[in-house]
Amino acid sequence: MTSTTDLSSFAALRVAVVGDLIADRYIHAEPKAVSREAPVMVLRHRSEHLGAGGAANVARNALALGARVRILGAVGRDRHGRELVNILAADGADTEAIQFLDGWDTPTKTRVLAAEARRSPRQVLRLDRDPGAPPPAEWRVELASQVRALAGEVDVLLVSDYAYGTVGRELGAAALSAVATATVVLDPRVSLTHFKAAGEHCGLAAATPNQGELALFAGVPTPSLDCDEALARAAQAVRAELGCRHLLVTRGNRGMALFGADGGNLFVPISGSGEVTDVCGAGDTAAAVFALALAAGTGAPEAMVMANAASGRVVMENGAVVCTPQALVAALEQAPRPRGYSGEADGVAAAQAKLAAVGVGEGPGRVLRNASGGGGA
C-alpha cells in the first residue's frame, strides 16, 4: 500500500526544521477547595513536565515518522531552554545548531491541567512567558547563513513561524535559496512578506496556514472562510501572490483544504473518531506530515489525506503529541477522502477525475492506493 511505502521512505529523508522553539510546560493538579481569599478554585500540585512546542513540536513529529532531523533556532540560556534541548536530543534530533541566547527568555507556555483522580484532565489556565523582544539581529543573520549552508544537506526544510521573531527577512531569503535542492514548506503565522519572490514563483512547495491565518493574509474576516467557495477564492489569491505550489489550509474541526497551482481545490473533512481531547499542536503535525509526504514523492492530495489523518489522531491526546507510523497507518484505514470544489457546474466530476488521476480510491480503507490498487496496511 502506498501509505506504508511512503512511511518507510520517510526514514530516508534528511529534514531541517527552523523557527520558533517553544517550551510547553504542563502542571498537573487536582481541585482542593474554593479559596476563601477570592472566588477562585484552589488546586493541589501533583506533577509537572516539559514538552516541545512550536518548531520543536514540528521537529518531534518529523522524528516520530523516522526522519533524520536537525533543528535550527534559539532558546534562552535558562532552565526551560536547557530542558527543551535535552528532550529534542533524547528524541534523536541533531540539536547542535540550537543557539542559547543570553538575556533572552525561552518562550514558554504553561498550561495548568486539573482533574479529580481517574478523570480526564482539563486545561484551566494558560500562562505565557514571552521574551520581551525578538532574538538579536546578529543571531538572525547567523541563522540565515546556517540555513544557506544546508544546501544539498537536507531534503526538506520546514519553517515554523510562531511570531517570536525567528522568522523574518533574513530567514525568508535563506529559505527561498534552498528551494532548488529541498522541499521547502512554510507554516506561517503573521506574515508571508519575506517569502515572496518579486513577480515570480517563489519555489516554496507549500504553505500551511490555518483558516485564521489565511483570513489575515487575504484581508477578510475569518468566519467568512467557513464558506468553501470564499475559502477557495481567498486561498487561490494568497497562493498565487505567494507563488507557492500548494496551499494547505487547516480548518480545525472542519478538516483541511488544498489549493494547487494547477487550480485544483480539494476539501477533506476531519479524520478520526471525533473524540477530541486537545487540539494543541495539531497544526504542527499537519505541517510535518504534509512536508515529509511531499518530499517522499507523494502527490499533494494524498499528502493532505495523510496530514489530516495524523492530525485527527494527535487531537485525541492531551498536549502536543506526535503520530507514530503505526498510528498513522491505522488512522489512514478510516481516513476520509477529499471532495472537490471547482466553482463550476462540473466541479464534482472534475474533482473525481483529478482524484482518479492521483489514485485516490472510493472507500475509506482505500484512500491511498498503490499501482496495484491494494488497500490495508
Ligand SMILES: Nc1ncnc2c1ncn2[C@@H]1O[C@H](COP(=O)(O)OP(=O)(O)OP(=O)(O)O)[C@@H](O)[C@H]1O
Ligand atoms: N476537533 C478536531 N477534530 C478532528 N481533527 C481536528 C480537530 N481540530 C483540528 N483537527 C485536525 O488538525 C488539523 C490542524 O488543526 P488547526 O487547523 O486547529 O491547526 P492550527 O490552528 O495550526 O493548530 P496549532 O497552531 O495549535 O498547531 C486540522 O486541519 C484537522 O485535520
Ligand SMILES: [Mg+2]
Ligand atoms: Mg498552526
